[in-house]
Amino acid sequence: MEVTRKNFKECLNTIYTAIQEAEFLAIDGEFSGISDGPSVSALTNGLDTPEERYQKLKKHSMDFLLFQFGLCAFKYNHAEAKYIIKSFNFYVFPKPLNRSSPDIKFVCQSSSIDFLANQGFDFNKVFCCGIPYLNQEEERKLREQYEERRSQSNGAGTPSFMSPNSCKGPVVIPEEHRAFIERVVEKVESLSNSTEQSSVQLDPCTGFQRKLIYQTLNWKFSKGIHVETMETEKKDRCILISKVDEDERKRRELQKQEKEQQELADAVGFSRVIHAISKSGKLVVGHNMLLDVMHTIHQFYCPLPEELNGFKEVTSCVFPRLLDTKLMASTHPFKELILNTPLAELEKRLKEAPFKSPKVDSAEGFLSYNTASEQLHEAGYDAYITGLCFISMANFLGSFLSPPKPHISARSKLIEPFFNKLFLMRIVDIPYLNLSGPDLQPKRDHVLYVTFPKEWKTSDLYQLFSAFGNIQVSWIDDTSAFVSLGQVDQVQIAVNTSRYAESYRIQTYAEYMESRLQEKQG
Amino acid sequence: MEVTRKNFKECLNTIYTAIQEAEFLAIDGEFSGISDGPSVSALTNGLDTPEERYQKLKKHSMDFLLFQFGLCAFKYNHAEAKYIIKSFNFYVFPKPLNRSSPDIKFVCQSSSIDFLANQGFDFNKVFCCGIPYLNQEEERKLREQYEERRSQSNGAGTPSFMSPNSCKGPVVIPEEHRAFIERVVEKVESLSNSTEQSSVQLDPCTGFQRKLIYQTLNWKFSKGIHVETMETEKKDRCILISKVDEDERKRRELQKQEKEQQELADAVGFSRVIHAISKSGKLVVGHNMLLDVMHTIHQFYCPLPEELNGFKEVTSCVFPRLLDTKLMASTHPFKELILNTPLAELEKRLKEAPFKSPKVDSAEGFLSYNTASEQLHEAGYDAYITGLCFISMANFLGSFLSPPKPHISARSKLIEPFFNKLFLMRIVDIPYLNLSGPDLQPKRDHVLYVTFPKEWKTSDLYQLFSAFGNIQVSWIDDTSAFVSLGQVDQVQIAVNTSRYAESYRIQTYAEYMESRLQEKQG
Ligand SMILES: Nc1nc2c(ncn2[C@@H]2O[C@H](COP(=O)(O)OP(=O)(O)O)[C@@H](O)[C@H]2O)c(=O)[nH]1
């Protein structure tokens, strides 16, 4: 199901129901770019620590926009031993709802845009009909604005609705606005005393003046009038004051509050779907999902925490149970059977023995996807086949039970070892980011940290270490790289021989980490 | 005429002809955003110097993408006393043409995107079919790459085609590639000696290895073989070596060179249109065109110069004659007659007396625009009505001649006073940026530079200067603003009274400029 700003509200209950009923959820995001960095190889050094990798992705990837979000809800039908799926393809765009909305800037990477364009991605749908959203801080601010206005509006009563910013005494009116406000008060007084006139429309004025008017009239005329802001045909905003009896006043206030509640909900928009996923506590499955998770939190919850541990904390609040199919496929007992783990290839591999394609049907009213005619890189479809991959692998684990079980649920103990471990791309000795604890700390005592002039190439490094046999080079930047030696006992020899070298410098990995730590603390 | 990557090549001659025949050209650009800055008011301080304004626009606007370029060529038909126009609407996008193309990142501002989306702008056309482009530096690099490859290719002769990077002696082959290259040489030797085999395809290898192969074979086998890179079905690049006689070898080399010339021209793409406009030396008209000019130079020529004077120099090379209709409409004798100068309003005003709508027809084969059914914010249409505005105003100047002239050409002395002056938005005392000389330096001796705590509002400033009557506040940032006093002799009084103030500080404008200059030099 395609969901845009146009049908979002009417789909919302369908979405909530799908999430509620699901055994597990699969997600996928499409972004306006992947890496803003100098070069992908510098961004994904094979010997990054998880903390370093997090910092790089945070710095170089979060300015891109997640503009399509795929959600596929998998519900298990025991009677028919098959999954019933509901797949949603959301278009997301930070449309500024009014003049005070944040005006978001986002980066596009031409290679990513070109790639999606070639896949037939519909950018017009994103930009014309994308569902807006707010993160939690923006939502809080907007809510407070509404509350403050309400507390300043004429006759606002219940203190529980009052924000600390509201003022109940006489308003402090800046010198230059005093005459203006006095004239307004006079007008309202003559409206009150008049028998013919039932309302008065003030001339357009600034937002600040309107604020002063609301505050002053609220304090001076707590009953008998209703104050509201109107938009003129020329789009000027001006204030309309009407004489009303108490019932009418209350009715109008209530109406206004309801309208504001709706405006707030509309502004929160797509974030409500993420909140619902989060609150459901359901298992959320993704493929190579670290960037998806980071973008989702960044866009719909809060700016990413400074440090990796903060990110782990936030993530476990937002998504208490995550499973990464790329990590699962790269782990025993799957890695022995699966050669290539990109999503499309994984999906094909899992159709063949010893794996089995799961039985899956689309729910009524939902378009059914056909894995034969690929729609790869549409987020809803990618989420769907990610879910299929998960089921095939989970069921494969069931085949080892005695007696074998053909269906393994998302709540089975068998899949718990894969929870909350997100695949780390191209790190040679740390397969995953561990969200629910400290990360693996592989020994790197065969690794050297080498700095050299920026003219050096890989071949210079090979030459330098030619005596040590096979080495592995992981470039850090123009003038430094990690060099992994075949044997640990060569490390000290290399360090010693380098002692009097002038053009380059060699440190052990431990020395390097120590000096980085000191830099950070100093 | 709509021009995309699909029809660009076949339109190019039409475009060149339109430019050649034109009396003048009108242009307009659409961007993915306007201002990346903290707030528009901070970006457009009413007392900016032209240098400051240039710096702000350069810093906060150049990361956006110019993705639609409108060009309207106006040719005058004396016999029928009317203009014949050819209007082009170009979609532009930096599609990476191959793996070594720059992967451009650009920023989008959601308010601008939303605005264009509401106008029915077709983003898919930009991203799927936008014409690529290179700036001059990128073009030079690509040309050198081709030349270097050519000089390394088998049998390259003429030294005039050689780049300084080419090497004619034996190639230095890094240790780790030596065995590989030796095996290749052996294969080619056995190919040469074989009577059955006419070609050999090597296994896929890296780009660097391919480079080594080209260099080595060029040196070892200057005749009798042809070397080329093929793409396999799996998109791997690998080398094919064929035995050929000398005629065939030359034919293939020529063919390859022609293909490369075409690839280069395709990559330069839309920049060729800008080069043609530039070379034509024709008058180029735009409306509020400073950002259009900056983006055009930045995207299709070179990164913008560090300083305003450098920008003026580059601009007068690229566009020797510019005319800004917003500046023209804001200048005597027009400003007395024209209240509002936004393009749409200006166009309407110039249809009424004392102005006259010019007689204009679209050339055969070109869609005619209808100013009644507006297509505002399509770049081609905006360029068109900008041209109309220019003609109406130019002809109005002719009405003052004796005898009055109904048609004033773009080469008339009457319009020269408006040349090369670009409208400066919201600067109170400098109406334009003067491209062909130093800028106006209005006296600002009634202006104070005030710094204060960040809690201060406009009203605090009004209060502080309440003794001085009417003042004007131009915010610079959170903690500083210019305050313009009504009378120059109040300035010293204000500075004196502030001497012992603790929360705020007042300097004269001259003192402020002096301290900024020292900061810059120090
Ligand atoms: N505290 C304070 N706020 C101001 C003052 N002038 C303007 N503002 C605020 O600045 C913003 C923009 O002001 P204005 O142009 O008057 O209103 P707009 O038409 O709603 O944008 C509004 O949110 C006002 O609350 C002032 O003198 N004091």
Ligand SMILES: Nc1nc2c(ncn2[C@@H]2O[C@H](COP(=O)(O)OP(=O)(O)O)[C@@H](O)[C@H]2O)c(=O)[nH]1
């Ligand atoms: N000078 C030098 N350049 C290298 C070396 N290895 C790779 N390169 C360059 O680095 C780039 C990428 O290398 P590679 O992966 O081998 O080639 P690709 O398949 O064309 O991307 C190419 O432009 C090579 O010219 C090296 O050892 N020395």
